[in-house]
Amino acid sequence: MNTTAPSSLVGQVQCPSCSHTFRPENIRFIAEHVSLQGDRIAGPLEGLRFRASRFDLDGNAIDMDGRVCTRVACPSCHIEMPRALLESPTCFISIVGAPGSGKSCLLGAASWSLRKSAGQYGCSWVDVEPRLNSLLHGYESGLFGAGGAMRKPLKTEVSGGDWYNQIKVGTRVDIMPKPMFFRIARQSGASSVIVMYDNAGEHFLPLVENAEPPHTRHLGQAQALLFVFDPTMVHSSDNSPRQELILIETVARIRRFAGVGQNSKLGIPVIIALTKADLWAGKVGIDITHPPVKPGKFVDLDRTKIDEVSAAAHAFVGRLFPELMQSLTAFVDNVHWVPCSAMKNAINSKSGVEEIQPLATWSEVPLLLAFDEIARRQGRK
Template structure:
């Protein structure tokens, strides 16, 4: 079926990033190309037929029943497309959760934009889309925020990034038919990371990961919203790291610390309890993974505390000028050393301690909810926009000039999760 010089080695076991079915690579289905085979699949409506091939081209491409070579792969269970890198690279599953209006979409756009720049420049590691069709919404959000065609014009934030919805292909959901039952699956954002050949440490070269990043609408975490016909939060049980996006400015107690925190702010207190969203997510993780009510979650939970450009002075007057990525000498096995950029995990943790202290004093239920669930919590300050917002007097909505946006630490939660993992892709130092 394959030749050594055309295909990379495949994993022994593959997991579908949509339905979580685990299978061997030889069970993978191919997606037909001939137009006569459109809408001929019983699982996925309005799609090309999926099939298990028996004929291949010399380049190891399957040949569909009409004789056309094929290029795309699909899960043997749900028949949804699977990017090829997920068959070749170990997957790292990350989940983003938060209440409606907490800023998840802005955080994700800023994080992805920064990672595309920082990882190649600082860590000799590529960060690319594994599948353009899966990532188009995120790419569009990045463009609207950081490559806007009208950078000097005031634009409402709601126009720059649309709110994440609970259904629809355009929002990353896909309907699959199992007989008479239709099931709605959440599709992830998918990326590949690969350490480049010019990395100063030869032992790291070639190390790679496939990243599956899940973003639900906040409403998906309301009680009763997860069911067999819409299992859109089941990824939580597979996730290696949870990012809980928390907006402290939604809480009037936090805004009461400084009168300036209310300037240009739209009141979102009506959107509901952020603590309740986390508790619901924690309950689902316990249910999906079999954790008892007494057991702690063994994986990290990174609390992404947003809009820190507004409140950073409450924690550290110099916080917005601090860099968590530093250059430091690293010894090699041959006795020499090289200068490598590393994540300063000491700075991240000391900053986390300061934010935890502030939240424990002002909104203690958030800290209690997180730390009753895991012993591996880290509180990271993030500003997706880094710019003061204005309020449109006509609509009452927040607005910014895109050309003034400059995110702060948006990439640090992701880089920190890699630095504390066993992947070896991000070196760390604690100063």
């Protein structure tokens, strides 16, 4: 019996792994029958990818051995993607930053905060396919899991491990970052799938990208750029990487991958997430103790409050890091500055020792702001 409501398909689907664009009818289904395990591109541990010609009443494909198949994959790279991408508009958000700037911590904290309190911003935030977000679940559990010491996320590997999918095309092995998928739905009813990537910071360093590993190709399809900037990094160590060079390199790659003209500025919004705000925000007079929520008919982000904080943070960064400010002014028009932190330095009341405790402050705001900006640009808000 058909129990699902009819769904409308989007006109074009963009693969979140390889950026290949295709029409929904060209999607590949993933065979479920155990005898059909093994795919020439996705590998021997994956089910066969096939173009379906038989369907059940719910629109699921039927594989060669008669099993109903619900999972789908890209026709080009054969990497699995959630079926929601065929039905909902997609927002690609690339997260960029230097090694050790706190990208993984920010992602874990943002996701955890939104799970708990998306309602206060007038939206819902859920995994599209929990299985495909297992890496992020690990970050969340490590940082905010109950009953144990806090575990910071492991350092993101440059290649291999849980962070990447690998495919084999002929004799060539391609390694691609695993995207993370969330559905964000507003009270007004509009919903989107947010696709994010957690690259290693090393991938954004100049000199690294070459023709071999397509680790950062997603920059070409990004609709918003979330640049994670750690203001404490520059002065803490002489050996820290120059973060403004990473921004310049990122902009250069976006130009190359997206075909943006060399003389034009980037058209996408850039959110600068100023991490570790618990260490510096109070000292420069920035108050981020309360979430930026604007009550009304539909609860929403308080853009006035965010703009105030952004202006103060902009002034702070402009004073201390003029090189970053110059680079941004040269390349981007639409910039927002959001201080945030995933953890907090606090004195342990029992031992009296200063320690790091999990306490996310405004960590969800950069993501929500990026989504808000994308929705405005697309006329959906």
